[in-house]
Amino acid sequence: MNVARALEGVGIALDSIRSNKVRAGLTILGVAIGVMVVIAMASAITGVNRSITAMLESAGPKTFFVQRFFQGGLNISDGSDELSPWRKNPWITVEDAELVHQLPLVQDVSVSEGTEGPVSYEDISLKGVLIAGFGPSWVLVTGGEIVSGRTFTSAEYAAGAHVAVVNDKLAESLFPRGVDPVGKRIRVFGQPFTIVGVHVEAASLFGGGDQVRMAMPHTTFVKVADYRKGWMDFSVLPVASATSLEAQEEVISALRAKRGLKPMQENNFAVLSQDKILDSFNNITAGFFAVMVALSGVGLMVGGVGVVAIMMISVTERTREIGVRKALGATKREIMFQFLVEAATLTVVGGTIGLALGALIAVAIRSNTTIPASVPLWSVVVSLAASVVTGVLFGLYPAFRAARLDPVEALRFE
Amino acid sequence: MSEPIIRIRDLTRHYEMGTETVQALRGVSLDIGRNEYLAIMGPSGSGKSTMMNMIGCLDTPTGGEYWLNGQEVSQLSDDQLARVRNKEIGFVFQTFNLLPRATSLHNVELPLVYAGVSSRERRSRASAALGRVGLGNRMDHRPNELSGGQRQRVAIARALVNEPSILLADEPTGNLDSTTSEEIMQVFAELHRQGQTIIMVTHEADIAAHADRTVVLRDGKVETDRATHGVAA
Ligand SMILES: Nc1ncnc2c1ncn2[C@@H]1O[C@H](COP(=O)(O)OP(=O)(O)OP(=O)(O)O)[C@@H](O)[C@H]1O
Ligand SMILES: [Mg+2]
Numbered sequence: 001m002n003v004a005r006a007l008e009g010v011g012i013a014l015d016s017i018r019s020n021k022v023r024a025g026l027t028i029l030g031v032a033i034g035v036m037v038v039i040a041m042a043s044a045i046t047g048v049n050r051s052i053t054a055m056l057e058s059a060g061p062k063t064f065f066v067q068r069f070f071q072g073g074l075n076i077s078d079g080s081d082e083l084s085p086w087r088k089n090p091w092i093t094v095e096d097a098e099l100v101h102q103l104p105l106v107q108d109v110s111v112s113e114g115t116e117g118p119v120s121y122e123d124i125s126l127k128g129v130l131i132a133g134f135g136p137s138w139v140l141v142t143g144g145e146i147v148s149g150r151t152f153t154s155a156e157y158a159a160g161a162h163v164a165v166v167n168d169k170l171a172e173s174l175f176p177r178g179v180d181p182v183g184k185r186i187r188v189f190g191q192p193f194t195i196v197g198v199h200v201e202a203a204s205l206f207g208g209g210d211q212v213r214m215a216m217p218h219t220t221f222v223k224v225a226d227y228r229k230g231w232m233d234f235s236v237l238p239v240a241s242a243t244s245l246e247a248q249e250e251v252i253s254a255l256r257a258k259r260g261l262k263p264m265q266e267n268n269f270a271v272l273s274q275d276k277i278l279d280s281f282n283n284i285t286a287g288f289f290a291v292m293v294a295l296s297g298v299g300l301m302v303g304g305v306g307v308v309a310i311m312m313i314s315v316t317e318r319t320r321e322i323g324v325r326k327a328l329g330a331t332k333r334e335i336m337f338q339f340l341v342e343a344a345t346l347t348v349v350g351g352t353i354g355l356a357l358g359a360l361i362a363v364a365i366r367s368n369t370t371i372p373a374s375v376p377l378w379s380v381v382v383s384l385a386a387s388v389v390t391g392v393l394f395g396l397y398p399a400f401r402a403a404r405l406d407p408v409e410a411l412r413f414e
Numbered sequence: 415m416s417e418p419i420i421r422i423r424d425l426t427r428h429y430e431m432g433t434e435t436v437q438a439l440r441g442v443s444l445d446i447g448r449n450e451y452l453a454i455m456g457p458s459g460s461g462k463s464t465m466m467n468m469i470g471c472l473d474t475p476t477g478g479e480y481w482l483n484g485q486e487v488s489q490l491s492d493d494q495l496a497r498v499r500n501k502e503i504g505f506v507f508q509t510f511n512l513l514p515r516a517t518s519l520h521n522v523e524l525p526l527v528y529a530g531v532s533s534r535e536r537r538s539r540a541s542a543a544l545g546r547v548g549l550g551n552r553m554d555h556r557p558n559e560l561s562g563g564q565r566q567r568v569a570i571a572r573a574l575v576n577e578p579s580i581l582l583a584d585e586p587t588g589n590l591d592s593t594t595s596e597e598i599m600q601v602f603a604e605l606h607r608q609g610q611t612i613i614m615v616t617h618e619a620d621i622a623a624h625a626d627r628t629v630v631l632r633d634g635k636v637e638t639d640r641a642t643h644g645v646a647a
Binding site: 015 | 492525572
């Protein structure tokens with residue numbers, strides 16, 4: 001029987017939306033924007049989360065990273081020493097990487113350094129290609145796959161050979177469709193290189209989507225590239241018999257010994273486990289959530305004020321109807337329930353529209369960036385629940401006014 | 415008279431209007447029996463509607479007693495009054511008071527909704543009630559698609575659908591022409607013949623003439639209370 005009354009309330013609410021388009025529109029818009037923000041941001045966060053997880057998974061769960069300094073979260077530096085403590089840290093060097101490679105618990109090390117630079121093929125030249133120098137096992141670390149040809153060999157790495165692996169985007173920019181890039185000769189920083197393979201990245205937050213990029217042996221990179229020095233880092237793959245933590249400890253003590261740090265001194269380098277990366281990502285996520293809650297809160301407030309306005313009008317316009325319902329046996333609680341259902345219907349209509357808009361934004365993010373955004377179920381549940389709660393909360397006062405009406409007075413109302 | 419369904423003793427109702435007190439009812443005593451057909455008459459402002467609101471449990475008295483079916487109404491809570499209105503009272507208003515957006519059937523179902531009747535049973539009982547007032551073929555019409563007389567019949571069906579002890583009608587023909595009024599009186603007569611207790615307020619002597627008994631109020635008191643022989647055919 002409550003279902004019958006709820007359905008009646010929904011029907012009346014839809015009617016009153018139709019007859020009060022502007023007021024209802026404002027209410028619906030407020031809630032819709034609130035919900036849209038929640039859905040869109042939740043989808044983006046889910047997408048980013050997924051790509052970070054994918055990136056870390058492609059690197060193998062035990063792989064960790066050694067860097068000069070770790071910026072946990074988003075730091076904006078003006079270049080002063082105080083805000084840039086990393087300046088005190090010495091550069092990470094190839095020697096560091098080689099030392100680590102010798103350690104018993106370390107199976108593999110892959111150095112990495114990058115910059116932007118010019119690449120040309122015949123009369124096509126591109127500026128701002130992302131050019132990276134890697135160790136031979138870089139594909140294991142960065143993820144993705146070689147779809148044509150091969151990556152460079154350890155021998156080519158040792159020799160500093162002029163060989164390059166381009167990504168699919170760079171191949172498309174340089175060569176007409178149907179031409180195999182493998183074996184083609186290009187110029188990088190003006191120097192001749194031979195393409196040995198084509199690489200496709202794993203979906204990744206840092207992959208940058210439409211970015212044109214190429215990889216070469218790090219040994220070659222340091223010879224030919226024009227780059228800002230001091231930002232090399234390397235990744236470490238522990239041996240199968242060791243845990244990531246054991247290997248990290250070994251690497252830390254080896255580097256501390258090499259750098260002559262005393263027991264009291266802090267590390268002047270950073271060892272980043274995947275847990276730590278995820279932690280800092282979670283900090284960023286928390287920031288996003290705060291913004292999300294604030295924005296959607298404003299939308300829901302606007303919607304809530306609209307609910308109060310439209311429901312007060314609805315109660316006044318239908319005073320006589322309330323009198324009739326009371327005469328026919330409706331209790332205060334039943335009148336209250338009817339108007340709360342009506343208020344909640346308004347906000348749920350807004351919430352549903354917001355849900356649809358948010359989902360559209362998620363689709364737009366997915367197709368225009370590399371972030372695999374998708375609407376998580378919890379955000380749908382939370383948004384609809386928030387819509388209902390907004391309607392009920394802001395509908396309470398008008399519903400209370402309706403329930404409290406004296407039946408005789410209400411029946412005499414003109 | 416059989417055992418009274420309504421027993422009213424020294425009933426008063428005062429309205430505070432600023433510093434002034436309006437005495438709408440100043441001590442009314444009345445017994446109304448089961449299956450009676452009573453007309454209440456009297457000049458404007460004599461307290462007829464106030465009396466009907468008391469009997470219909472829409473309002474509570476300032477003083478005196480009102481026993482409905484052996485129950486003292488002034489002791490009841492708001493929720494209990496709502497239950498009594500739902501189960502014991504059927505209202506017919508001068509201005510019909512149908513929900514404008516709802517069909518006849520839906521309007522008639524409304525008291526059953528508040529009685530907690532299942533939707534299937536609501537439908538069958540509401541359509542039966544519409545059948546009783548001769549509107550079996552107008553169930554899906556909305557009020558603005560019906561004539562005044564038809565609207566009042568929908569309202570009567572709505573008043574009857576819960577099988578109330580009393581049908582209360584405050585000037586049921588006040589908004590109708592004389593032919594339509596006569597039709598509505600025929601419906602009332604038929605209901606009365608079937609055993610329905612009816613209390614009706616009217617200004618018109620020829621409408622009151624349909625009842626068995628007429629009570630005339632003046633200045634919030636019973637002026638006359640006499641049997642009339644129902645002229646209903
Ligand atoms: N809510 C109220 N506040 C103040 N006075 C009221 C109220 N309701 C009724 N009255 C007064 O009580 C008296 C009786 O009113 P009531 O409506 O019962 O008269 P009535 O007999 O139905 O008149 P009518 O034939 O015009 O409908 C009138 O003097 C009226 O002004
Ligand atoms: Mg009156």
